[in-house]
Amino acid sequence: MLNIGSIKPHMPVVCSEGGQFAVVDHMVSDNRTIKLSKDESGKHHYIPVSWVTKIDDQVHIDRPGTQAMREWTEAA
Numbered sequence: 001m002l003n004i005g006s007i008k009p010h011m012p013v014v015c016s017e018g019g020q021f022a023v024v025d026h027m028v029s030d031n032r033t034i035k036l037s038k039d040e041s042g043k044h045h046y047i048p049v050s051w052v053t054k055i056d057d058q059v060h061i062d063r064p065g066t067q068a069m070r071e072w073t074e075a076a
Contacts, residue, residue: 004031004049012058013047020058021065022047034059036072045072 004027013022013036023037025044034052036045047061047068054060061068 002049002052002055004052004055006055007034007049007052007059010037014058014060015065015068016053016060016062017064019065021068024059043074045069045074047072 007024007027009024009026011024012020013024013034014020022039022045025035025037027033028035028046032049034047034049036047038044051061051063051068052059053062063071
């Protein structure tokens with residue numbers, strides 16, 4: 001079982017291929033969504049906690065970064 005409470009701001013978000021593609025801004029209050037830090041264009045993106053497979057010093061997700069970036073949202 002994942003300890004969602006261990007997801008903290010500034011943690012790297014790593015895709016299934018092992019590469020970092022984002023950084024955690026913070027957990028949304030619903031505890032089902034992770035708000036990511038702004039990207040190069042100044043936009044925040046959101047990913048569901050259901051994508052998370054492991055949490056250590058990084059947040060690991062279940063899909064490649066390119067797929068995650070196609071599927072993330074710009075609203076919580």
